[in-house]
Amino acid sequence: MSDPVLKRVSVRKFSRETVSEADVEKLVKAFNASPAAMGKFENMQAMVVQKPKYLDEVENAINGHGHNAPLLFVIATRKDDPMGERNASVAAQNVMIEAASLGLGSTYTLSAMELNKNPEVMSHIGIDHGFEASVIVAIGHPEEELKEVDRSNRYKVTRK
Numbered sequence: 708m709s710d711p712v713l714k715r716v717s718v719r720k721f722s723r724e725t726v727s728e729a730d731v732e733k734l735v736k737a738f739n740a741s742p743a744a745m746g747k748f749e750n751m752q753a754m755v756v757q758k759p760k761y762l763d764e765v766e767n768a769i770n771g772h773g774h775n776a777p778l779l780f781v782i783a784t785r786k787d788d789p790m791g792e793r794n795a796s797v798a799a800q801n802v803m804i805e806a807a808s809l810g811l812g813s814t815y816t817l818s819a820m821e822l823n824k825n826p827e828v829m830s831h832i833g834i835d836h837g838f839e840a841s842v843i844v845a846i847g848h849p850e851e852e853l854k855e856v857d858r859s860n861r862y863k864v865t866r867k
């Protein structure tokens with residue numbers, strides 16, 4: 708199971724081990740490689756939160772739904788961009804696939820909505836004025852070894 712697309716599963720239990728600088732750089736590179744509707748790259752930004760002070764602030768704001776991951780990859784989009792959530796979702800997938808290829812676990816969370824109720828924390832982590840958190844990807848070393856699951860027939864797929 709070396710294909711990172713198949714290797715990726717939602718991981719919600721992480722060890723305390725920090726994500727290395729080299730891995731963070733690769734995650735950021737994957738984020739930067741994400742497509743965006745009409746090439747409006749200026750409408751999306753990311754905040755990589757790893758410092759304990761800011762992790763605590765964000766975890767509290769999102770009621771612990773970041774699963775106490777050692778890295779929260781917050782993807783924010785311009786409030787008035789109707790493509791914001793779509794762009795952020797595509798970018799989140801890029802980041803999660805890269806995480807899987809690095810042996811890291813990740814989970815897409817919608818808790819960004821909770822973060823948006825807390826402008827002080829948004830400002831502390833560097834979300835620009837006029838932007839809102841769209842997706843938060845929790846990332847870290849999985850506490851338990853990833854188990855292979857058969858997901859080959861999960862959705863209805865029609866071929867003609």
Ligand SMILES: Cc1cc2nc3c(=O)[nH]c(=O)nc-3n(C[C@H](O)[C@H](O)[C@H](O)COP(=O)(O)O)c2cc1C
Binds near residue numbers: 718719817
């Ligand atoms: C749009 C979207 C929102 C999600 N929101 C959450 C969430 O808030 N918290 C969470 O733990 N998982 C969340 N997930 C992860 C799903 O629960 C997970 O992808 C699903 O159960 C399938 O499992 P898998 O990712 O291991 O294949 C979300 C996934 C998507 C695509």
